[in-house]
Amino acid sequence: MCGPIDGGASTTVYRSRPTDLEFDVITLADDIHVLRARSTHWPSPSNVVVIEDGDGLTLLDCGFGTEEARDGLDRALRTLGYEIGAVHTVVVTHPHLDHAGGIGLLPERVRVLGPTGLGETVADAVASAELIFPTAVRALAPERADLEIVEHFRTDCGVLDGPVEVTALVPGEDVNIGRTSWQVVLTPGHADGMYSYVESNLGIVVCSDVLVARGTSIPWYAPGGGGTRGYLGGLGRLAELDLQLAIPGHGGMIYGADNCSAAIIKTSERIERRTDAVMRALDAGPLSFAELEAEIYPQRVYDVIPWAASVLATHLLEGIEDGALHRHDDVFSTTA
Numbered sequence: 001m002c003g004p005i006d007g008g009a010s011t012t013v014y015r016s017r018p019t020d021l022e023f024d025v026i027t028l029a030d031d032i033h034v035l036r037a038r039s040t041h042w043p044s045p046s047n048v049v050v051i052e053d054g055d056g057l058t059l060l061d062c063g064f065g066t067e068e069a070r071d072g073l074d075r076a077l078r079t080l081g082y083e084i085g086a087v088h089t090v091v092v093t094h095p096h097l098d099h100a101g102g103i104g105l106l107p108e109r110v111r112v113l114g115p116t117g118l119g120e121t122v123a124d125a126v127a128s129a130e131l132i133f134p135t136a137v138r139a140l141a142p143e144r145a146d147l148e149i150v151e152h153f154r155t156d157c158g159v160l161d162g163p164v165e166v167t168a169l170v171p172g173e174d175v176n177i178g179r180t181s182w183q184v185v186l187t188p189g190h191a192d193g194m195y196s197y198v199e200s201n202l203g204i205v206v207c208s209d210v211l212v213a214r215g216t217s218i219p220w221y222a223p224g225g226g227g228t229r230g231y232l233g234g235l236g237r238l239a240e241l242d243l244q245l246a247i248p249g250h251g252g253m254i255y256g257a258d259n260c261s262a263a264i265i266k267t268s269e270r271i272e273r274r275t276d277a278v279m280r281a282l283d284a285g286p287l288s289f290a291e292l293e294a295e296i297y298p299q300r301v302y303d304v305i306p307w308a309a310s311v312l313a314t315h316l317l318e319g320i321e322d323g324a325l326h327r328h329d330d331v332f333s334t335t336a
């Protein structure tokens with residue numbers, strides 16, 4: 001089962017099980033590895049960074065929270081000579097379940113570090129769904145208002161049984177792991193309070209879902225996630241750093257300073273172009289939400305993840321807030 005199905009007169013129930021939970025192992029240094037998720041097609045787990053030290057393993061992000069996902073992670077760790085019980089610390093970028101769900105399946109003694117609120121969100125299916133497809137989007141998009149995704153996140157992605165204790169990190173602090181030291185950099189937009197982690201000596205950024213990634217909807221954002229201005233601000237912070245390697249949450253790694261810079265610029269431009277595209281379309285006359293969706297993604301993206309609509313909603317709400325757009329009934333227009 002994949003994608004939305006008709007759930008009856010009043011709801012469209014979205015269910016989709018991951019079909020590939022395997023990772024390819026890429027070794028960057030004796031003690032640093034990337035588990036690259038083979039699939040980038042939703043629902044697929046995030047890439048996982050593995051750092052060895054004398055006590056075992058630290059993971060940066062850890063994939064979904066289902067038993068099957070844990071087995072996939074365990075198989076990948078075994079190719080490095082470890083099993084999942086060797087994990088003593090997990091550092092999380094943001095509370096989306098493809099990155100953070102796995103914290104519920106690790107040994108209880110595992111220390112979890114990440115953004116504030118993470119430990120509660122990953123144990124709450126309704127809150128997890130609200131991050132992805134907020135009530136504010138339903139209010140703007142009448143044809144998507146009945147979309148039901150809570151069960152998808154609860155069952156297919158693996159919501160935790162209960163809250164997990166998380167040590168909240170703050171921007172600018174350093175997280176020391178083995179011989180490495182990762183600076184916490186605030187990069188909101190994709191998710192509120194989201195962090196990227198930067199190892200300055202090695203020039204590595206674990207940028208999760210911040211930078212544009214081929215074969216995904218990224219840059220993706222939703223109302224409440226920090227907005228396009230928050231997103232661009234975070235990209236500006238990354239642009240100031242001396243980066244040699246960006247490890248994204250999905251897809252292949254970005255090697256070299258020039259390619260890292262290009263990815264940051266491309267992501268910024270993609271966001272700004274969407275604002276322009278929506279405004280240009282509305283300059284020609286009033287349009288409905290459904291008509292405007294084509295300005296952001298091709299239809300096949302909405303077929304796989306109907307919450308791609310959250311991106312358009314972000315732009316429309318910002319336009320309304322700025323006074324550049326207004327909404328009358330279910331139609332949007334420019335105020336000029």
Ligand SMILES: [Zn+2]
Pocket residue numbers: 046096098099209249250
């Ligand atoms: Zn992701």
Ligand SMILES: [Zn+2]
Pocket residue numbers: 094096099190191209
């Ligand atoms: Zn995400």
